Amino acid sequence: MNEPVFKISVKDVTPDTLPAGDLAILVAAIEAAIRAIAEESDDDTGNIIVNLKRINKGSASIVFASNLPQRVLEYWTIFATALALGTIDDLPTEAQTSAQMIQRYAASKGRAIRLNKSVDSTAGLYDFLPEGPKKAAPFLLSTETTIYGELVRIGGSTEPKARLRIPGGATLSCSLDKELALVIAPRLYTVVGLKGIAKYDIESRAIRAFRAIEILPYEYAPIQDALRELNEASGNAWDNVEDVSEAIRSMRGGEL
Numbered sequence: 001m002n003e004p005v006f007k008i009s010v011k012d013v014t015p016d017t018l019p020a021g022d023l024a025i026l027v028a029a030i031e032a033a034i035r036a037i038a039e040e041s042d043d044d045t046g047n048i049i050v051n052l053k054r055i056n057k058g059s060a061s062i063v064f065a066s067n068l069p070q071r072v073l074e075y076w077t078i079f080a081t082a083l084a085l086g087t088i089d090d091l092p093t094e095a096q097t098s099a100q101m102i103q104r105y106a107a108s109k110g111r112a113i114r115l116n117k118s119v120d121s122t123a124g125l126y127d128f129l130p131e132g133p134k135k136a137a138p139f140l141l142s143t144e145t146t147i148y149g150e151l152v153r154i155g156g157s158t159e160p161k162a163r164l165r166i167p168g169g170a171t172l173s174c175s176l177d178k179e180l181a182l183v184i185a186p187r188l189y190t191v192v193g194l195k196g197i198a199k200y201d202i203e204s205r206a207i208r209a210f211r212a213i214e215i216l217p218y219e220y221a222p223i224q225d226a227l228r229e230l231n232e233a234s235g236n237a238w239d240n241v242e243d244v245s246e247a248i249r250s251m252r253g254g255e256l
Helices: 020-040 069-085 093-109 178-187 223-234 244-251
Strands: 003-010 050-056 060-066 113-116 124-128 140-155 161-165 171-175 191-201 207-215
Touching (some): 003 050, 020 050, 020 060, 020 069, 069 113, 140 178, 161 191, 178 207
Parallel strands (some): 171 207
Antiparallel strands (some): 003 060, 003 113, 140 161, 140 191, 161 171, 191 207
């Protein structure tokens, strides 16, 4: 049996007053968005099932289920987060079309539609409002930077994407060309350094988009291994130094 994964809520509507045609529009749009993101992530969309699980009583909370709940929840979060951050252009074209379809529905019916954080939560990841998005798109500053993280996904059927798990546990989607994707593909599930152009939200100081242009010659090593290799490389250079800390402080101009 497919497990409940996520839900959407339609404001001021009960199951008894939600027309079947309206329900079909919303279900089709959500399923199309999930499948588009799965395909871009190089997932086998033929194995993924996203179906209507139930409509909760009392309010039109439409619960979706899947045979692959963890992966589908990841794609759902990518979809909702891109909408919330104003980076809808980073989504596959079909997912963008789905978002536009839901927005048109919200506007034509005069009803807000909430993409809920989880099946059991009333908190929202994003709200489609009848009047359109509440916030204007953030002002983004483009600058060259380097990002380090574990490469957890690489590929895409149309536009290659790399996904890094950065320190703190969050993931960052990076765009790149096919040639660079082929170079970094063997580094899957290892820590990599990518140099590229980042778009920063001036207000929140968060990275909203990143395009990788180069992989750095960097390989993660445990601190014990790094210290051992440093010791071996230095040979006997420090054997005649009585106070190593003082020597380093002197070389750094008084700072340790």
